[in-house]
Amino acid sequence: MKTSPPRWADRLLEWFCAPHLLEEVQGDLYERFQKNLRVFGPVIARREYVRGVLGFIRPFALKRKPAFSPSFNIQIMISNYFKIAWRNIRRDTQFTFLNLVGLAIGLTSSLLIYLWVNNELNVDKYNEHDAQLFQVLQNIPQENKIETAEYTAGMLATSLAAEMPEITYATAVVPASWFASKGIVNVGETKLKAKGQFVGAGYLKMFSCNFLQGDKNTALNGKHAVAISDELAMKLFHTTQNIIGKSIEWNQNEFNGAYMITAIFEKNQPNVSEPFDILFNFDLFVEKRPGMLDWRNSDPRTYIMLKEGTNIEAFNAKIRNYLKTKEKDSKRELLIRPFADKYLYGQYNNGVQAGGRITYVRLFSAIALFILLIACINFMNLSTAKASQRMKEVGVKKVVGASRSSLVLQYISESVLMSFLAFFIAIGLIFVLLPAFNDITGKNLFENFTPKVMLSMIGITLLAGLLAGSYPALYISGFNPVAVLKGKLRTSIGELWVRRGLVVFQFTLSIAFIAGVMVIYKQINYIQSKNLGYSRDHVVHFEIPLEMDSVKINTAISFINELKNIPGVVNAASYYHNLTGDHGGISGFQWPGKDPTRDFDLANLEVGPNFLETMNIKIKEGRNFSKNPTTEIIFNETAIKQMGLKNPIGKTIKYWDRERQIVGIAEDFNFESLYEGVKPCFFQIYPVMPNVLVRLQAGNEQQTLSRIQQAYAQFNKGMAFEYKFLDDDYQALYVSENRVAVLSKYFAGLAIIISCLGLFGLAAFTAQRRQKEIGIRKVVGATVTNLAFMLSKDFFRLVGIALVIALPLVAWAAKEWLTNFAYRTTIGFEIYLITALSIALITLLTVSYQAIKAALTNPVKTLKTE
């Protein structure tokens, strides 16, 4: 007699029943079977068992429980990581605060710099055919170096386009900045200053210029056709509709006259380095300045568009000696560079590309990276220092079965959480700081907040989080659970070295920042206070409209003479170009005893009478211009030296078709930025020029200026009197250095703050760890001074090492940077001494607070618990 349920029924049940239900179902059926067995006997019991089993063929018993999905598991794990991270963040507010502030400041600075760098890199990148656009430059051999110039011969574009099959289009461009002053547009009563640019026929086909009205193919046909920007159109006509065919009046030197609007284009993007409001026909420029046809003169820029796939090097080699085919004696060589490189790679040294603004872009990218690195190191240091408090957590997790990778993931997600908290603070800060930052950089960076930029910012944040979390994660997850749970504090020598190494690295960077900023400031100060060879204080300058008819010229001359009689005015004169770098150059001078194989460019300073006196430029030899100066010429010392003239006074010089007699030699003065040494130059006198210079008596400038304004209003009705101080112009010349100085000052400050936050946290941590030791030492008799010294000593040693590493680096970098300047300050020992002292003071302030606090603690408090 069988006393067990039928095997087949059991097997059937085991087969169809869901595994998670099987135990209870089978158990219940067995229990039932046993009871039936006792009451009814085996036959009925077995029959009932089969019926019972069959009864379970129901959906609920058949349905398998969904397998526990691994992705769900990970989701839970990660949400748990964030939960624990959040609890840790809240548990120790001081620690969190230090970490968060450090990271937020680091992110804010590097994201601001990122915005700026991104903007700089996009300047002049607005053209559809960017990759094919090139500028033709010329290398001009000077006495002992090669100068690379942007200005080229007027006919170069046309003849290159005709003779070189690689070129699709070419154009000459005279940018608005070529003129010493802006032009004035005149429509009815409205008078506006505007930037006029002269362009050749190919321009509109080469450069992206969005035409709103008018035809690109026919616009600017005819010498008096112009295209104007929609912005200018709105200002002049208060509409952009039905303006085509209207006429405007233009006032600028020899280009005065009426012009017809043939097209309206969208105003320049903010990333255009040479902006313009009006486009003129270059043919007109040639007509009014026939000198353009002479291959020895260089004025406009030349741009070309090459066919796709052109070999740049081969093309460069091909055009190198092109100018010889036009003018046999020419020593000038042509070269090309990508159009968009004009802004960032503008500097040439002896005919070879030598950086330019890109240097600053790179410098600031490096600063951004370093600041972020310092902030990340802070995070690493504080997190590993704090790790001892989380040893138990790690130990328990490991015992329960957490793998190392899941622990790494946990700690990295913690730092990523922190970095994103910092990111939100940083975004807030950026919006607060951006207006001020815009002021310093002279840009509108709000326009740069594109989705792409935001995405990269999030990427940077993520990267910072990963970087900051990597070392703590690897370090903490490496704990040995047994040792950790026994309560052993494992402070290996290696770990200590890593932490010290990171502090040294941080402070090396901070010290480099401080010293670097001081070097930059010293140089800029030096430049701005250097004696230029003329006196630029209390000199104002302004423009006057000048038309080439004798009556108007005479009124201009009498206006300048009138200015001299105004009380408070020391002297007045007029000149062309300016004293901060823009002026034309002339080669092909003939002088007695000239070596025919040698030639160099001389800067052409076209000035009105009285200029040298007004500027206080001293005459070294000979005399100043006489009352009738048309045949007289004055050179500067450098020019005479380079020409190799002995007894130059009275010698005759030929250039163009002119003959002039040397009457004097002017003492050298700087008419360009101090990147350059003094170049050879000469003065020729014209009756009057469009820029007026007035030297004022110191003291009551405002009064004098209002008198000048009255005179100006009488002379030139309807135009506002706009003047500038020459000193301000000079400052503007070093605007990028000034920016670098101001920005690096701020960023150095931030880097130091972040480093100090880290140091502060570490000092607090050390003091806490050594509580008991301090207590015992106090009981045994150590004084507060002893203890404070003991606690600070280690940190000072680290800062000392950082000084030893950083200062030679800075000294080397400063020397390299200063070679850019023709006139440089001397970097003495004092800068390094000041740096060392200030960093020592900063360290003292940061560390001593914690050290003294720890040393003052009552030992009873720390020793009574064990």
Place this chain on the structure above:
Amino acid sequence: MKRTYLGEFEEIVLLTVAILQDKAYGVSITEEIEQQTGRSVSVSAVHAALHRLEEKGMVSSWMGEATAERGGRRKRMFVVSALGNRTLDEIRLLRNRMWEAIPLHIFSTLPV
């Protein structure tokens, strides 16, 4: 009236779980129902009802101890949840109210 609908058999199973308190599992519930109603009930029907009740949140369960006659298999023990309790209460109130609403003369003719 808003509550989870309980079928008649479900209601009986739930009441039985309540009666058995902490001794409610498949077999004991089956036997109790058989005793109370006098009708034969299959274990699978009780299991199915319990399953549905648990899904509705009327009962909660845990795995109890094993016995020899079950071949060493554990029991799933059931207990009425708070929601189950409230539901039973509501059912009872509803029934009571309706009973009281029946007029007396009809009530007297009803079989007792």
